[in-house]
Amino acid sequence: MTTAKQIWNNFCDAQGIAASSVPLFAPDRDGFVETKEIGKNAKRKVLVRHQAMEELILKKTDILVGDWSQKTHEYPLQLKAPRLGDPSHAVISAFASSLLPWLSC
Numbered sequence: 001m002t003t004a005k006q007i008w009n010n011f012c013d014a015q016g017i018a019a020s021s022v023p024l025f026a027p028d029r030d031g032f033v034e035t036k037e038i039g040k041n042a043k044r045k046v047l048v049r050h051q052a053m054e055e056l057i058l059k060k061t062d063i064l065v066g067d068w069s070q071k072t073h074e075y076p077l078q079l080k081a082p083r084l085g086d087p088s089h090a091v092i093s094a095f096a097s098s099l100l101p102w103l104s105c
Contacts, residue, residue, distance in 0.1 A: 022052035 012018060026048045028034040034048040049057075067074050 022056050023050040024053055026050045 025033040035045040036048050037043045038046055
């Protein structure tokens with residue numbers, strides 16, 4: 001019987017995900033995740049994405065925008081935005097198979 005992990009690993013192998021993966025976070029000089037402060041009034045620290053990840057996000061976003069504008073629908077993407085005054089529709093969910101390269105196999 002094929003397990004879910006085997007199916008996932010087969011998918012990762014077929015898509016070359018491990019070979020095309022990039023680091024998620026930028027390291028500081030001590031090898032820890034770099035942080036930066038954001039916020040105008042209430043400062044808070046957030047993790048800094050690696051530059052390669054920033055570039056991958058932009059590249060994959062361009063692919064999704066192109067798919068949407070050309071109506072080719074090669075990448076499943078579902079967005080549900082809230083309707084004004086209707087909190088039951090305040091769910092935003094998105095899935096795009098083109099964004100999988102940064103997931104760990």
